[in-house]
Amino acid sequence: MTTSEAAPRPADRADAARDPRSGRPVTVVDTWLGGGEVLATLHVPDGAATTGVVICPPIGYEYTVAYRTLRHLADRLAEQGLAAARYDHPGFGDSTHDVTAESLSRGAAVAAEALRDAGCASIAYVGLGSGALVASLAAASDPAPAALVLWDPAASGRQWLRRQRSIYQIEVGPLAEPAPEDTVEIAGAELPDWLAEQIAALDYDPLVATSLPTLVAVRSGAAGTLPKTLRPVADRLDVVEVPGHENALDVSSIESTIPAASVDVVSAWLAERVGGGAGARVAAPAPVVTARAAFDGAEYEESLRRLGPHSLFAVETRPAGGADDLPIVVLHNGSAEHRIGTTRYQVELARRFAAFGIRSLRVDRRGTGESAPVVADEPNLLFTQEWLDDGADVLDxxxxxxxxxGVVGMCVGSWVGLVAAPSRVAFVAALAVNDHRVVPQAPQAPHEGVDPVEGAQEPTPALRDRLVAVAKRxxxxxxxxxxxxxxxxxxxEPNLRRALAAGTDVVVLLSPxxxxxxxxxxxxxxxxxxxxxxGRLTVLEHPAGDHALYSPGIRRRAVDEAFAAAVRAFRIAR
Known part of the structure; x- marks a missing residue:
């Protein structure tokens, strides 16, 4: 893989003096690392720093719900004078490289290298959930790690993998489809057999943990227990209880909240143990805005962009050297989920589009992934006007x-495609539609449910549902x-009619x-x-699988139907 640092468009480059997302006195740089294989974000303090912190992400669905929490931690670290790097594991998220035997170690290694190149003299590692196993592995591979934080750590690789497989079976239910040969399906990821075995073999090394300052931040109460392999050396570790994780990792992305008090404990411990000192000013690297690679033998390039009045983060994929006037497909996530877990189908779809001369733009709406400031009690923007505005801003x-x-959206992403500005696109591929509201709802505070209709003084949900059912009959x-x-x-009918009446073709794919x-x-x-x-309407029902596209068959169908819709709309020969 090769990269080029092409001159970015005006919206591509992050503000080099102040974080455009938070307004805080830190520099935040979205960039490619490792020759273009790893997408990462560096948070650099406005001043001297001696230590950099590599934040190792969890695997699968845990990363989906923890994404904003890790962003919040990185901001807090930078505010306290520590540089921080976040990244997507190679072969996961938006990173360009295929999954390899080094996927779980490579990302942390290139992130550490980037921090050292920026001027950090030493490196600490933090891992949340299953990411704690990755952080432990990274610290063991570093010749001189400064510190290690195991934050709400998974018990072991084997126990974590067993639990994730169970969650998958529960979520998908009896309509689960067989996994492809030589793969293991878990909640939010499809793993090659050999990678699943590699994860199962991960555990914590007490010799590493006791050789450097190590914080083990466990849940409050009975749920907070040390991993078994670390219990014999517990008296040589800093073990603390941190609150809030029952609503951070073990719930859906709609219900997930940032455990702010826990973030404060972790960032304060790192600042105390490895912060300070007479370090030099850390240099924020110039962002590498374009990475090049190949998919099915066709070269493509991916550029990092910032769009619209809210600086929405997006990744644009196009054929290598492709012109700006090539047709483009906007890809909208479901819920507030970044392209981790099942939503990574967008990454494959984007690169498949490029092989046929189609550009694509996978976008984070506000409150999702890299877009908008992270705040501890950020509202839930599901089905709100803010997301409709974001959809229109991207088209602007x-x-x-x-x-x-064209627009491809999953769940609420399909609602955005159908409602935001359907008259401005050639087609909408609406995947896994399960909500047909016309009126957006108001932003919801954390833990508040999603009301079917915005309005005051509504009956209780059970009574309301009964009244609506009777009325419909x-x-x-x-x-x-x-x-x-x-x-x-x-x-x-109303949302479909609005798009079709404007001459927009609509493809609807439904799980059971x-x-x-x-x-x-x-x-x-x-x-x-x-x-x-x-406009032409096509409604397709997939006979098995689930709404969240965990099941491999319906996820494959979603990619195929979205691709076919674009090829048909743009009149491209296959």
Whole structure:
């Protein structure tokens, strides 16, 4: 793989004096490391620093829900005079390299190298959840690690893997599809057999942990226990209880919150044990904005961009040397999930598009991944006007004719595609649609549920659902449609009609659970009524799998149908 530091477009380069996301006096640089194989973000303090901290991410779904927490930690470290590096494991997230035997060690190594190149004299390692196993491995490989933090650590690689496989079976349920040969399906990731075996073999080395300052930050109460291999040396470690992790790693991304008090404990310990000193000013590296690699023999390049008034983070993929006027597909995540776990299908889809002369843009909406400031009690923006505005802002930044733009979205991402600005795109591929609201809801405080309709003084959910069910059975369709168009009830037709009436083609892919909701919202009746609209509607039901696309068959179908929709809309020969 080779990289080039091409001149970035104005929105590409992060502010070199102040973090554009938080306004804090630190420099935050999004960049490629390791010759383009690892996507990383460096947080550099505005002043001297002697120590850099490599933040080793968890694996699979844990990383999905922990992403904003790790960003918050990196900001806190930089505020306290410690440089920090976050990264996606090679072969995971937005990193470009395929999974290899070194995937779990390579990312930490190149992040440490980048911090040393910036001027850090020593390196500490932090790992959260399953990332603690990676941090322990990284510290063991470093000839002179400064410190190690095992933060809410997984018990062991074997126990963690067993639990993740169980969660997968529970989440997908009886409609789970067989895993591809020689792979292991877990919650949020598809692992080659050999990588699963490698993870199962991971554990903590007490000799490493006792040879340097080591913090083991465990959960409060009975849930907080030391990993078994470290119990004999517990008196030689700094063991503390940290609160808040019951709502940080063990819940859905919709419900997840940042354990701010826990972040403070970890950052304060590092500042005390390895901070300070008479270090030189750490130099923020110039961001490498373009990386080049190949997919199925076709070369592509990926550029890091910032878009719109809210500086939304995005990764653009295009054929190597491709022009700015090539057609482009905007890829919207489901929920507030970064491209970790099942959402990584976007990365494969983007590179597949490039092989056929199509650009793509995978975007973090506000409150997701790298977009917008991280705050401890940040609101839940699911199905809000803010996300519709983000969808429109991306199209404004592209400033292309509609026949050259398409949208692929999953779950709430498909809602954004159908509702934000459907008249400005050629097609919308709506994957795993399970919500057909017309009126956006207000931002929700952490732990608040998602109301079907925004409004005050609503009945309790159980009573409301019963009333809506009775109304849908007894009221005539035109009256129900009028109510749905005003956001009183949910029907499939209004959002589909808005896009189709504008001449936008729509492809809908439904899992079995999505199809059940689609029928409850009178989707089949809507399909028959929408046959004569200017846009073409295609509704596809996958016979197995789950809404979250954990199951490999429906995830593969999602990639294939989204690709076919783009090829058809842009009239590209296959």
């Amino acid at each position: 930044a592209l400033d292309l004719p509609r026949e050259k733009v 007894r009221l005539p369709y035109p009256l129900l449609l009028a109510l749905a168009s005003r956001g009183v009830v949910q029907f499939a 659970s999505d199809a059940e909701i689609f029928r409850a919202h009178r989707g089949p009746h809507a399909v028959s009524r929408l046959q004569r609209t200017p």
